[in-house]
Amino acid sequence: MQQYLQNKKGLVKNVFDQVYDKYDLMNDFMSLGIHRLWKKNLIHLMSPSPDHKLIDVACGTGDIAKLFLKNTHKLSKVTCVDPNSYMIEKGRQKLKNYKNLNWIIASAENLPLNDNSFDFYTISFGLRNTKNIQKSLAEAYRVLKPGGRFLCLEFSKIQNSNLEFIYKNYSKLIPSIGKFVVGEKKPYEYLVKSIENFVNQEELIELMLKSHFEECNYRNLSGGIVSIHSGWKV
Numbered sequence: 001m002q003q004y005l006q007n008k009k010g011l012v013k014n015v016f017d018q019v020y021d022k023y024d025l026m027n028d029f030m031s032l033g034i035h036r037l038w039k040k041n042l043i044h045l046m047s048p049s050p051d052h053k054l055i056d057v058a059c060g061t062g063d064i065a066k067l068f069l070k071n072t073h074k075l076s077k078v079t080c081v082d083p084n085s086y087m088i089e090k091g092r093q094k095l096k097n098y099k100n101l102n103w104i105i106a107s108a109e110n111l112p113l114n115d116n117s118f119d120f121y122t123i124s125f126g127l128r129n130t131k132n133i134q135k136s137l138a139e140a141y142r143v144l145k146p147g148g149r150f151l152c153l154e155f156s157k158i159q160n161s162n163l164e165f166i167y168k169n170y171s172k173l174i175p176s177i178g179k180f181v182v183g184e185k186k187p188y189e190y191l192v193k194s195i196e197n198f199v200n201q202e203e204l205i206e207l208m209l210k211s212h213f214e215e216c217n218y219r220n221l222s223g224g225i226v227s228i229h230s231g232w233k234v
């Protein structure tokens with residue numbers, strides 16, 4: 001499934017080229033720090049152990065890798081993948097005291113990794129940015145070991161109309177907040193549009209099933225502002 005905006009030449013790369021330096025700060029600002037709780041929730045769902053291997057795709061500045069390693073006494077192994085070298089570099093600096101980390105510059109649609117290699121595949125606020133969701137899911141399935149689990153944390157569709165009304169109005173402010181914090185409005189206009197255009201919870205389940213994942217389900221967090229989708233390679 002091709003995504004229209006994300007296929008505009010250079011658009012997504014430009015977005016993250018412009019925000020990488022203040023990406024973490026802006027995340028805290030925009031979500032009032034709640035993105036940290038969403039990410040912790042994702043890790044709790046996995047209950048990782050030291051012998052587990054994670055691939056975190058669209059890793060950005062490495063938040064998921066850091067939490068995963070912290071939860072496994074820094075003994076597990078994590079491969080972080082992102083096409084944006086600036087984001088990766090920020091991650092490297094942030095996690096410089098962590099071992100067992102491998103950073104790879106690549107896209108979700110084309111992972112330069114062997115089949116059946118990982119216990120977990122995570123993609124946090126990343127699937128929305130890929131050019132092709134179906135290709136990305138196929139690659140996730142390929143690199144997971146049989147018995148491995150796919151987890152996607154992503155903006156989703158709000159379930160309550162009052163909350164939706166508040167959120168829609170708040171969204172209109174996001175580009176101005178971006179201008180204030182990062183000095184750029186355009187990346188945050190892209191953010192709002194890409195969230196609006198992204199598939200809903202049930203549609204993502206359908207795409208996962210098409211990619212052969214089993215026991216697929218999701219849980220909404222913060223009323224569906226975000227959701228975590230889970231599926232298994234059996």
Ligand SMILES: C[S@@+](CC[C@H](N)C(=O)[O-])C[C@H]1O[C@@H](n2cnc3c(N)ncnc32)[C@H](O)[C@@H]1O
Nearest residue numbers: 016058059060084087107108124125126129130
């Ligand atoms: C919103 S950030 C998410 C970063 C991190 N996972 C987090 O939760 O904070 C989205 C990331 O997706 C990356 N990205 C863009 N296109 C991608 C693609 N085709 N495949 C994988 N990652 C991509 C961007 O470079 C960026 O680092």
